[in-house]
Amino acid sequence: MSTICSSNLTSGFIDLATYDEQEKYLYGGPDAVAYFVREIRKSTWFTQVPVCLSSRSGQAGFGQQWSVSISRAGDYLLHTWLRLTMNAITAATANATVASTSGNTVLRWSRNLMHNLISECAITFNDLVAARFDNYHLDFWSAFTVPAGKRNGYNNMIGNIDALTNPCAVAFPSPAQLAGAAACQVNVDANGRQVLPAATLNLPLPFFYSRDSGIALPTAALPYNEMRINFAFRNLSDLLTVDTYNNGVWSSAPVASSNLLNPDANQIMSNVNVWANYAIVSNDERKKMACAPRDILIEQVQTAPVQNFNPNTSGSIDIRFSHSIKALFWACRNMTVTSSWSNYTTDQHLPLGPADCVSESNALFGVVDYQAGTDPIVNTSLIYENTQRIYQMGSDYFSLVNPWFHAPVIPLETGYHMYSYSLDFYAIDPMGSTNYGKLTNVSIIPAASNDAIASVTDYSAKYCFITTALNNNIIRISGGKRTKNVPPTVSCYPRCNISWMGKQCKILPRHISCM
Numbered sequence: 001m002s003t004i005c006s007s008n009l010t011s012g013f014i015d016l017a018t019y020d021e022q023e024k025y026l027y028g029g030p031d032a033v034a035y036f037v038r039e040i041r042k043s044t045w046f047t048q049v050p051v052c053l054s055s056r057s058g059q060a061g062f063g064q065q066w067s068v069s070i071s072r073a074g075d076y077l078l079h080t081w082l083r084l085t086m087n088a089i090t091a092a093t094a095n096a097t098v099a100s101t102s103g104n105t106v107l108r109w110s111r112n113l114m115h116n117l118i119s120e121c122a123i124t125f126n127d128l129v130a131a132r133f134d135n136y137h138l139d140f141w142s143a144f145t146v147p148a149g150k151r152n153g154y155n156n157m158i159g160n161i162d163a164l165t166n167p168c169a170v171a172f173p174s175p176a177q178l179a180g181a182a183a184c185q186v187n188v189d190a191n192g193r194q195v196l197p198a199a200t201l202n203l204p205l206p207f208f209y210s211r212d213s214g215i216a217l218p219t220a221a222l223p224y225n226e227m228r229i230n231f232a233f234r235n236l237s238d239l240l241t242v243d244t245y246n247n248g249v250w251s252s253a254p255v256a257s258s259n260l261l262n263p264d265a266n267q268i269m270s271n272v273n274v275w276a277n278y279a280i281v282s283n284d285e286r287k288k289m290a291c292a293p294r295d296i297l298i299e300q301v302q303t304a305p306v307q308n309f310n311p312n313t314s315g316s317i318d319i320r321f322s323h324s325i326k327a328l329f330w331a332c333r334n335m336t337v338t339s340s341w342s343n344y345t346t347d348q349h350l351p352l353g354p355a356d357c358v359s360e361s362n363a364l365f366g367v368v369d370y371q372a373g374t375d376p377i378v379n380t381s382l383i384y385e386n387t388q389r390i391y392q393m394g395s396d397y398f399s400l401v402n403p404w405f406h407a408p409v410i411p412l413e414t415g416y417h418m419y420s421y422s423l424d425f426y427a428i429d430p431m432g433s434t435n436y437g438k439l440t441n442v443s444i445i446p447a448a449s450n451d452a453i454a455s456v457t458d459y460s461a462k463y464c465f466i467t468t469a470l471n472n473n474i475i476r477i478s479g480g481k482r483t484k485n486v487p488p489t490v491s492c493y494p495r496c497n498i499s500w501m502g503k504q505c506k507i508l509p510r511h512i513s514c515m
């Protein structure tokens with residue numbers, strides 16, 4: 001017979017009666033917090049508005065350089081993102097209703113399409129580069145910072161979806177497809193030509209001002225600066241791959257104009273815009289924005305020159321960085337198929353053939369297994385000043401253990417490595433770094449794995465080694481202009497009553513100081 005659960009409220013007083021010496025250390029005191037009386041932390045009055053940046057120069061297209069001017073109509077720049085449309089792409093010739101017939105081809109975009117579209121992106125002040133990043137940083141940043149709850153949405157934003165990167169993994173219904181035909185049914189038009197669908201894509205630009213509202217860019221305080229965001233886009237052939245099936249074997253290569261019904265790349269990418277999210281503040285706060293110099297702690301990205309990586313003769317690679325380095329990121333890119341990016345494994349990511357999935361009628365036929373392959377790096381050493389900072393540490397440490405303790409996320413995919421000098425490299429506040437500007441002869445030594453060595457013999461694999469770094473720097477906004485590399489300041493100035501660098505400036509009788 002079931003009983004009714006019960007609890008005696010007065011028994012809680014017994015818990016309170018256990019208060020002793022240890023509890024005196026843990027609880028109470030003049031600075032104790034009452035969890036049942038919430039103190040509201042007020043903010044200044046503001047609003048935020050998304051705006052499309054309309055002043056631009058250059059041509060926004062594949063293989064082109066393009067820039068937009070940052071408007072000073074808003075007070076603070078909070079976020080920026082690139083938004084564009086990839087129009088549908090139609091193959092030049094008609095395949096059979098399925099791609100299992102010899103000679104048939106399948107078009108697919110590179111993974112992390114919006115990442116790899118960007119060869120380089122930089123923000124400049126009067127043509128001086130304040131911060132920049134490339135596709136490699138975008139790969140590392142998303143791998144180590146995008147949480148699981150946002151991962152699917154982020155993949156949709158950047159075009160990392162099967163409809164674009166793995167069309168054989170998606171069954172598009174078409175009257176041209178035959179009942180009971182083999183797998184790898186791709187989207188086709190009325191003439192049997194494959195069509196990669198159109199998609200509207202968005203790329204959040206991870207500049208320093210987007211990290212926290214406390215370091216938003218005070219655009220209204222910079223009337224004498226021409227602020228621009230500059231883009232260098234890759235060529236279409238660097239991003240689009242054509243898979244060809246012949247005699248039971250798939251092969252992949254960068255797309256050629258002969259593979260496309262309309263090879264005009266200018267008609268593929270359209271509606272390219274940069275959107276910005278601005279904060280608009282009250283008149284009182286706006287008047288105080290430019291009343292005094294302000295130092296802002298920012299983050300910058302450095303990328304070492306890309307090095308060829310031969311698994312049979314892998315050796316020391318010099319890395320020459322500067323400033324206070326918070327974290328290092330590195331990977332070994334498999335560049336056997338040059339148009340296939342974001343592949344840091346020993347597998348060249350070809351579609352699955354009959355040898356991989358038993359027969360052409362298997363549902364996996366033609367599907368690209370992006371999870372295939374292992375880490376090309378088995379261990380890594382970090383050497384500087386002729387001292388072994390880290391010696392032959394296994395990749396499991398750099399891919400799993402170190403991000404477990406010092407990063408928001410452990411990468412879902414193979415081949416990403418990081419080493420953090422900071423307790424939390426994602427934190428805005430300084431929590432540890434090493435000044436690489438004071439070091440000489442810094443080198444990193446990645447050791448190739450057995451699978452990487454074997455891949456050179458198996459399919460003539462080609463690799464390159466990428467190293468990037470995240471560093472802190474300080475910019476000063478003074479007199480409506482921006483300077484950088486300024487030592488931290490602890491003094492305040494008259495009529496300044498805004499928070500900066502975690503401290504509140506207050507005007508005190510007869511002198512000014514920081515609290």
